[in-house]
Amino acid sequence: MSTGTEGDILCFFINGKKVTENHADPETMLLSFLRQKLRLTGTKSGCGGGGCGACTVMVSRYQPATKTIIHFSANACLLPLCQLHGAAITTVEGIGSTKTRIHPVQERIAKAHGSQCGFCTPGMVMAMYALLRNKPQPSMEDITNALAGNLCRCTGYRPIVDGCRTFCQEANCCRVSGNGNGCLNGGSPADEAVHESPQLFDKEEFLPLDPTQELIFPPELILMTEKDNPQTLTFHGERISWVSPVSLEELVQLKTRNPKAPLVMGNTNIGPDIKFKGVLHPLIISPTRVKELFEVTHTPKGVWLGAGCTLAEVRSLLEKKVPQFPEEKTELFRALIQQLGNLGSQQIRNVASLGGQIISAYPNSDLNPVLAAGKCKVSVISNGGRREVPLNQDFFVGFCKTALKPEEVIVSVFIPFSRKGEFVRVFRQAPRKETSFATVTTGMRVFFCEGSRVVQDVSIYYGGMAATTVSATKTCAAIVTRPWDDETLGRAYDVLLDELVLPPSAPGGKVEFRRSLSLSFLFKFNLEVLQKLREMNVIKDELSERMQIRPLPRDIQPGLQEFQHVSKGQSSQDPVGRPMMHRSAISQATGEAVYCDDMPTTDGELFLSVVTSARAHAKITGLDVSEALRLPGVVDVITSKDIPGKKVQTMFGYPDELLAQSEVSCIGQMVCAVVADTREHAKRGAAAVKISYEDLPDPVFTIEEAVEKSSFYEPRRTLERGNVSEAFKTVDQIYEGGIQMGGQEHFYMETQSMLVVPVGEETEFNLYVSTQWPTLTQDVVCETLGIPSNRVTCHVKRIGGAFGGKLSKTSILASITAVAAWKTNRAVRCVLERGEDMLITGGRHPVLGKYKVGLMKDGRIVAADFQYYSNAGNTVDESLPVVEKMILHMDTAYNIPNLRGSGAACRTNLPSNTAFRGFGVPQSLLIVENMIEDVAMLLGRPADQIRDINMYKGPSVTHYKFEFSPENLLRCWDECKIKAEFSARRRAADQFNQQNRWKKRGVSIIPIKYGVAFADSFLNQAAALVHIYKDGSVLVTHAGTEMGQGIHTKMQQVASRELHIPPSKIYISETSTNTVPNTCPSAASFGTDANGMAVLNACQTLYQRLKPMRERNPKGSWEKWVNDAFFEKISLSATGFYRGPDLYFDWDKMEGLPYAYFVYGACCSEVELDCLTGDYRTLRTDIVVDIGRSLNPSVDIGQIEGAFMQGLGLYTMEELKFSPSGLLYTRGPSQYKIPAVCDVPLRFNVHLLSDTDNPHAIYSSKGIGEPVLFLGSSVFFAIKDAAAAARSESGLVGPFTLNSPATPERACLACSSPFTQKIPASKPGSFKPWALDI
């Protein structure tokens, strides 16, 4: 063993190039090494904890024993650099680039329109690439598995899946080619008529996949690995040392000497602990080169698997074993395979080890319950020798604790064969179907005497029901020796309920749900065991079809994307109206696209890390930065005192401090910031700052508390049409109800990022910021520094997603960073970590909606009175206009003659909420549609009929006296019913519900009418600057920022049409305040409308200037005309301007013209719900939208699908949880679940309404960024419909409360099954809940 403090040399390959690292730091992960050291910035950082897949790379290793090379995907953020000795890493840059040749995966994802903001794209590419390296012709299941751990917040996944599907050889690929027809393999399209419709992409263009073109594994590494005498490696970093032994004996010695040192295998437990919990291990032992930990041996009783085997290896080993043995022997193997398929993502399973999973002893570990139930054991070794330890209730002793001694090492794990008459099953329920820790998970085993239903042995273990894996021992005792029948099981449920009690304030919450899941799983086990006993002829009675539970369907089918051909007369060169690929999609897919944090560091650059308040409402009594300043690399600490200009911004008359001075009003409020030479040093410095507080009384967290204490931001708003109070006196029935709707985290994949570079003279700065509103950032920075706007230029190349979250908070963060740059006179970069971003920046407002509705027996709603309360948080931010937009939209598609609504923004001690796609409309409309559903339930009529009856018809006037024609709303509605085959599917769902006791289907159809543009008229303006260079190339700049919505692509199309040149001659470099000043935000779905007109204006000016040249030389080329113009001294540069509509709203008169026009649409969704677990699957979604004449159908359909999926997340999955003291628990993808590939509707059809015009926007198009988000609620209401069917089985009819999001927890409890009914509800107020109901 080499021991010197010098450390060894680490040797590995990246993209075919050898890397030797003399000073490998054990704290460095591959991701930061790639990005910061090698400047390979294609690999992105989205979470740092294995939860988003943005950092996916492929790892290849040579296996000397089998002389084979293995390839697997992995998360670079959790791969310790020191573990890479001998590995070959392939990053997105290594597989293709625009400079050489792009790889087919890169090409197909890009050309199938699977890249919008592009931040997730390299990760998607690499996950798919690693799959193809192992399986060049994968199945659809392989593809969805490979992508399950990769999150995308923009696309809604459908186009990514479609791009990847082109590699797959399954029969259903015959229907894929951009609009669901055609076949890459030359199959004939099923439907000729469909074939004629235009397609989103042309499969004929795609490069074939040629596996022989891939990088070979470096021969040098094969030689190195085959060397007889591998050496122990040691590496020493600033705080941690790393030892990688090569023999078991050495490992045991090391562990004996250093019992506290962790063994790092997959680093999926230790890594997040170090990163997120600040745990420091001075020594790490990495036994990944100890052969004995990977050995697999067989005995007549089962198989010993090396504890070092990864979970993916375990799965594949077991899969190979299953066919080799009789079915009865492999019950446990199959149960493990099933559970392994659901555990984590492919990237996690590829590195996480079996031993690591056992020792981590998570309370909701997926494997431990089944290993324990299956009577597995581990063989452990220490200085004292070897011993075998059973994995049972005595092994898992507490939260993340086992009975092993600290110095003991698990060498292998024994998985026994099952016996005849023995059955093993696993069940799990998680907040998201895939890549999500389970809420409750279980392993159950029962053994019967031959030919008998008498139980000889049974073991049941649960995860998620206590601090560790627990055995339901008493329940088992109630079953064993008894016949497996209703009587025994009936008793077992009661014993289980008494045995696994969760206190009402148990960590993790969801107490009733978890308890009911424990019962439901036992019930499901019961059904499966009965079936087995039937198959064995032990019992005779047949289980009725109705009582059976089959898994939810999961195969994603090709969808249909229907749009219009351009008119026959349109020039083939004119790209407007055609599905043109996002102009950066290819460079996004190759990793060459540059995002803010991809910019190279400048000389002397510093990193800024913010320090936030740990109290919700307190006085700051002390700020001690001395320890931070003493730490290595720390340069300065920035406090409010350092701000040379305005320390407080004012919004709507309310102050917003950049850095808290004397008082804090939420956990997460920024107090000061540490600048240091590296990110790690800045973070350590921030952690060392000590703030002392004196708590102030009565923090307000929930809307109810705020209403009680009248804690509001003023003004509150009210609108009324007709006379609501009078109308209530005339109606047949009055009903009062309400719904609570949770907030939403933006979860843009690129976190808040900025770089401020002092130019060096006259207080001039260049700001590179990921912001939707460069001018706001410029303004706030200048005010903060006390300098004029002409000293600061804000540059935005592209944004990795924004959704409203990169407006106000970004400008504040940029200002703090600018103060640091000003004070230190050095460039300063600030990139928030995912957890910080989620904690600090707020999101969509949670809203409580209450209503009173007056209806007639025939279904007409005559009067409705709404009250909206939003949880605004500790500053006003955009909360007041959000409330206004809620009220302006409350009529939605319905003509309710007497309609009143009032809204208030509640001031609370939570992080301030802000703008978010839809800006209050998604909340407002959910409440209205919930009212409609209540009315339908009261009258016992289908909800779509109530919608039909009350919908606007004929020439109409909104509740704020705005005249419009609902013709296209009705067209969308009717067409959606037809396209979705609504009536037939409604009937089929009803029939399904009669035939199934435990699964129900729900169908819902929802309309939308959405106002586009800003009610603040001054925001409806835009400018552009267009240069034509002498060589004929054109540079366009405009006010909009590219955040994935494709605005630059559309502007390129506009310029192409107006200048009559191909898009390839037009370039858009960035958005910057020195080219186009005084810009408005890219928001309100108005970016293309406004900037398109400005670009059009500039281009028309230029084209006009070229007229003399064209007339003189009509056959000349563009280049010739341009060149002639230059020599004739004609300006080839022009600005364009658009003075948008003069919109306004008068709140006193309750009237105005707040929108330029409406976007209309309708959406029908169908779900299948497992009533016992709340698990659901969206079977099909059909959307019809009127977006006028689409400028770019692929971009617009991309916006529609992405917004729908974001809405689906909002209404059914995404849950922010706060502690009783106001701390956000959900600070990363592990706790906060946005939709993943598994959540895409199995059939997802989008139709753009044909033959529609819009005189109010460019080329008759319409803005589409926001409107469709609300249509995600069709899934919510389909779940509610299914739950209503389940409730009717228990005799429950009429309106019921289902709050949003309709998570599995809420859906399951709403179903009110016999099991949920068994759970005693805890009395509110008798306990302190784990999480607040904000």
Ligand SMILES: Cc1cc2nc3c(=O)[nH]c(=O)nc-3n(C[C@H](O)[C@H](O)[C@H](O)COP(=O)(O)OP(=O)(O)OC[C@H]3O[C@@H](n4cnc5c(N)ncnc54)[C@H](O)[C@@H]3O)c2cc1C
């Ligand atoms: C994003 C993400 C998603 C996940 N999803 C799930 C999920 O759905 N379900 C689930 O059950 N788990 C899930 N996990 C947890 C994951 O399965 C475990 O973290 C993993 O199995 C631990 O293995 P490892 O090799 O990475 O452990 P490491 O982090 O390398 O080590 C963990 C611990 O095990 C000890 N250890 C490792 N090997 C041995 C050995 N041979 N002998 C003694 N001690 C040993 C180490 O000392 C250390 O204390 C997830 C993790 C992540 C990051």
Ligand code: FES
């Ligand atoms: S950054 Fe690695 S998984 Fe998210």
Ligand code: FES
């Ligand atoms: S394109 Fe996937 S996150 Fe933006």
